[in-house]
Amino acid sequence: MEFMRIIGLLMSSVALMLGAVGHAQTLPNGIPAKFTPVTSTFDYDRREVDVKMRDGVALHMVLIVPKAAHDAPILLDRTPYGAEKMTSRQESSHGAMLVNPAYAEFLTAGYILAVEDIRGKYGSKGEYVNERPLIGPLNGTKVDHATDAFDTIDWLSKHVKEANGRVGIIGTSYDGMMAAMALVHPHPALKAASPMNPVINTWMNDDDFHGGAFRMTGYDYYFGQDTARGSAGDLWRSAYDDYDTFLRAGSASGFVKSRGLDQIPFVRDLHDHPAYDTYWQGQALETILPKQPQTVPTLWIGSLWDQEDMYGAVAAFEAVSKHDPNHLNHLALGPWAHGGWSGAGDSLGAIRFQSDTGTWFRQHVLIPFLDGYLKSGGQPAQIAPVTAFQTGTNEWQRLPSWPVACDSGCGTPSRKLYLRENGTLSFAAPTAEGADDYISDPAKPIPYRQRPIRGTDAPGSTWRQWLVDDQRAFSDRPDVLTYQTEPLEAPLALAGAPVADLVASTTGSDGDFVVKLIDLYPDEVPEKPEMGGYQLPIAMDILRGRYREGFSQAKPITPNAALTYRLTLPNVNHVFLPGHRIMVQIQSSWFPLYDRNPQSFVPNMFDAKPEDYRKATIRIYHAPAQASALELPVVAIDTSR
Template sequence: MTISRFLIAALCATCLVPTAAIPAPAPAPAPTPAPLSEDERPAQLRPVPAPDADFTRRTVEIPMRDGVTLHTVILIPNGAKDAGILLTRTPYDAEGLTRHADSGRMASVLQGYDNAADVIAAGGYIRVVQDVRGKYGSGGTYMMNRALAGSIANPTAVDHATDTYDTIDWLVKNLPQSNGRVGMIGISYDGFTTLMGLVNAHPALKVAVPMNPMVDGWRGDDWFHNGAFRLNSLPYFFNQEASRDGSAKWQSSTYDEYDVQMRAGSAGRLALAHGLDQVGFWWKVASHPAYDSFWHDQAMDEVLALRGSDVPTMLVHSLWDQEDIYGAMAVYRALRTKPAMHGKLFLSIGPWFHGQAIGEGSRLGAIDWDADTAKQWRRDVLAPFLAHYLKDAAMDVAPITAFQSGTNRWQRLAAWPTEEGRTRLYLRPGMTLGFDAAPGKDVADYVSDPTVPVTYQPRPVPALGYGDNNPWPTWLTGDQRAVSGRPDVLTFTGPVLTQPLAIAGAPVVHLTAATTGTDSDWVVKLIDVYPDEVPEKPAMGGYQLAVAMDIFRGRYRESLAQPRAITPGRALPYTFALPTANHVFLPGHRIMVQVQSSWFPLYDRNPQTFVPNIFFARPGDYRKATQSVTIAGAQASYISLPVAPD
C-alpha cells in the first residue's frame, strides 16, 4: 500500500513549522519567599494531606454540659455520604491512636491498638477517637474508670455516660456526611467507656462492641482477682495518673520483676518507694482491699444489671485474656435476661490474648490454631454486625460465635453456655484424678513459703509489655511444666483419655483445705496435657496447656466484703469460678489439676498471717504454712466441669 502524496505533504509541512511558532506553556508562578527569620520553623503549620489521601482529618474540642471540652479526632472518608460513625473514647491519646503511620490512607493510620482498621476503612465509616476528660488534649479532671456521677467513687455531676451522650449529640448535629447513626467500639479501658455509653444512651447510639472490657477491677479484671492484688497494676497507676499526657513514667533499673517485688516486700512499700503516694487512685485501692461499695459502684455488670440497656451489643471475650478475663462474660450474664435486649445481645468468644482480635490470630504462644482466627472473626462477624446496624446491610451473625479450642473450630450457637450438665472431677490419692470421690480419708500436703513463692512464668520476668519478645500477652498458655515439679505445687493427673471431653462454660472449684497459718491464697489450674509424643510438632510432646486457672484469697472465704482470719488446722471449703473455657480434651490427652498458694510476681504474696491490710504487711508477717488439701471422702476437693455436647 502506498502513502497518499497529500499525507506526505502534510507531514512535511508539519516538520517545517518553526519551533517559535508553537506557544510555550505559561511558567508556574514563583513562590513568594517567606521573610527571613532566625527560626526556620513555621509560626503555625498548615497541614497538607497526602496527594492520594482517602480521608480528611479534623480535630475539634467538643463541649460537655459542664463547660469542659474534650479533644476529638475525626477522620472522614473522601466522598462520605450517609456514613455511619464509629466512636472510641480513650485515655490512651486520640492523636497517637489515629497516627500509626505517615500515610494518607485511613487503613494505615488506624493500624495498631484499639482499631479494627481493616473493618473501619472498608466499611466507609467516619472514625471518631476522643480523649476522655483529664487526659491528653481534653480538659477537666481525671479519675481512673470514672464511676457514675453521684456515686461514692465519683461525687461529681459528670461521668463517661454523660460525656458520651454530649459527644454523640454534637457529632450527629455537626457531621453532615453522616447518616445520624453512631456505633461505639473499644478494647479494655476503651471497652469500659463503651459500656458506660450504654447507660442512658443517646438515641443515635445504634450499636456497641465492647472488646475485652474492663468491668470489675476487684473480681477478676486488672487490679485484683478474687481479692489477690496484681502487682503489675502499680506501674500502670503511676503511668496513667502522674501526668495528663502520660509523660511521667514508673522507673525501674531492675529487669527481673521477681527481684523488684521481693526486695520491696509488700505492695505498699513498693508503691511508696516509686512515689505512687502522689497518685490518687493508689490510695483508693489501698483503702479498699475488700469488695465494698467502692467497687460495687463501678462494676459495670452490676450497673447494667440495674439500669439495663436496649442498644444492640456484641461483647467480645478472649479465652486467654491476661488482663480482663472476667468482664465480658459478667456483662453478658447481666444483660442476657433483660427483655429489652432480646435479639440484640451477641457474644463472641475467641482464642486470643487481650486485644488480639484486632491483630493476627493464627497462634497464641506455642499454640497454633490452624488459621488466622482474628481475621476470620473480623471478616465474618464484626464487619457484617456493624454494617447491619449502621448501614442496614444484611447480617447472618449467630447470637453466639465461639471458638472451640482442641478441635480448633468456630461454632455458631443459639445460647451460652452450651453445657448439658456438670460433672465432678475429683482430686484423688496417688496424685490422680477421677470422676468419683475416693473413699476414706486422705489429704495432700505441701509447705507454702512466701520467701520462695511459685512464679506465674519462668524467671526472669520482664515488666508488662507488648514487644515481640515480651511474654506477658501469651503467658496464660505457657507450659505449666515450669512449676509442676515443685514440692509446693500439688499436681494431679488423670488417665489417658479414650474419648473426647468437651467443656463450655466456667469450671467451678470446690476446694476443701486446711492451713497452719491464719490466711492463705489458693491457686487452682485446669490443664490439658498433650500426648508424650506429637509427631507433627515434636516440641508439643507432653505440653501442659492451662485451659482455665485463677486465684482466690482465703480471707474472703465467708464474705468478699468482710475479711476474716482462717482458723488454723481446720479443713474449710473454698468455692470460686475459673474463667470461661470452650475446650475439648482430645483422646490421647490427659487432664491435670494443679494447686498452689502463690503466683508471683503477678499477685502480691499472702503473708499467711492474717493482717488488717496486706498492702502494708510487715516483713515479720510473712511465714511458712503447711497446706493440706482433702482428696478423699465426702469432703474431697473437686472441680465442677461444664460438660458440653461433643
C-alpha cells in the same frame, strides 16, 4: 601607575568580597512563612475538633473521614490513651495507614472513625479520674463517662455532614469500659455498641484483684496513666527480674512507698479498699447495666486467654441477657490474649489455631453486626447469640446461649472430677481417706511465669502470652500439688466456667489457693514434636483464703481446720482430645503477679510487715467426706462436623 592600578584592583576585590558577605547575611528565610501541603491525592480528611460537654469542658476528638464518604455511619472510640497517637500511626496519603489494621478495615468498610480523649487526658480539658464512677453515691457531680458519651454522640450526629446520623461505639480494655458506660441512658443516635475486652469490675477478676488477691503489676499502669495528662512512660525497676524487684520491696505498700506511688489517688483507693466493699460494688457495671431497659444492640467481645480483663465481657453479657427480651445482646469468645480480636489470631505463644481467627471474626461477625445496625438500609446480621471458638478442635461455633445449656441428651452439665490418691484424677469419688501436704514459704513464692520475669511492657516481656505458657516449670516443685487422669479414650468438651471445690487446711491463719486446669499433651506429638508433654493451661485463677465466706469482709482462717474453698475459674470452650490427659495443679502463691499472702492474718495485707510472713503447711483432702473436686461444665461433642 602600574602599582596604583594593582592597589585599585585589590581594593575592588575586597569590596566585592565584603559585599558578598553582607549579601549572605540577608538571605531569605529557608522556611516559608506558611506552608500549605497539597493533599488532593489523600483519600481522607483528618479533622481535629474540640467538643463542649454539658458542663462546658471541651473534649478533643480526631475524625478520619474517607473522601468518598456519603451517608456513612460513624464509629466512636473514647480513650485515655491519646486520640492523636491512635490516628497518626504513619504519615500517609491513605487513611487506612493512620490507624491500626483492624480500624483500617472499618475505614475500608465505609465507616467514619472518631477517636476522643476522655476528660483530663491528652488533648481534653477537665479533671481526670481513673475509672470515674457513674453519677451516684460515688460521683456527686453532673457528669460522667455516660454523659460525655451522650454529648459527644449528639455532636457527631449533628455536625458531620458526610454521616447518616447513626453512631456505633467500640473500644478495647479501658475504651471497652467507655463503650459499656455509654449504654447507661444512651443517646438515641447510638445504634450499636461493641465493648471489647472491657473493664467491667476491676475488683471482681478484671485488672486489679482476682479472688481478693491484689495484682501488683497494675502499679505500672497507674504510674504511666495517672501521673501525667499524657503518658508518664514506664515505671523504673531496680532489677532485671521483676521477681527480685517486688520480693525485695516486701509488701505491696513497701513497693508503693519505694516509688512514691502513694501520691496517686487511685493507688490510695486500692490500699484503702482491699475487700469488695461498697466502693467497688457501687461501680460494678454488671450490676448497673441490667437495671435499665436494653435498647442498644451490643456485641460483647471476650478472649479465652485474656491476661488483663478476662472477667468483664462474659459477666456483662450474662447479666444483661437476663433482662433482654428483644435479644439485643450478643457474645463473642475468641482464642486470644487481651485485644487479640484486632490481630490475625492464628496463634498465641506455642499454640496454633489453624486459621486467622481474628480476621475471620472481624469479617464474618463484627463488621456484619455493625453494618446491620449502622448502615442506612442495613438489616440485622444473622449472627448467633454466641459465637465462640472451641479450642482443641479449633473450630468456630454458633451457640444459642452462654453458658451452654445442656439438654437431656448431652449428659450432666456439671461433672465432678475428683482429686484422688497418688496424684490421680477420677470422675469416681474417693473411697478411702487421704490428703496431700506441701509447705508454702512466702520467702520463696512460686513465680507465675518462668524467670526472669520482665515488666509487662519491658523488652523481652512475655506478658501477652503467659496464660498459655507450658506449666512443666512448676509441676515438679515441692510446693505444688499435681494431679492427672489417665489418657482420655474419648474427647471431653467443656463450655463454661469450671469451679474448684477444695477441702483444705492450713497451719496459718490466712493463705491463698491457686488452681490450674491444664490440658496435658501426649508424650509425643508427631505433627509438632516440640509440643510433646506440653502442659497447656485452660483456666487458672486464685482465691485469697480470708474471703472464703464472702468477698465483702475478710475473716481469719481457723488454723488446722478442714474448710471448703470454692474458686470459680475463668470461662473455657475447650475439647480435651483422645490421648490427652486432664491435669490439675494446686499451689499457694503466684508471684509477683499477685502480692504475697503472709499466711498470718493481718487487717490490711497491703501493709504486712516482714515478721508477718510465715511458712505454712497446706493440706488438700481427698476423702469420702472431704472430697476435693473440680466441677467441669461438660457439654456434648458436636459430631455433625
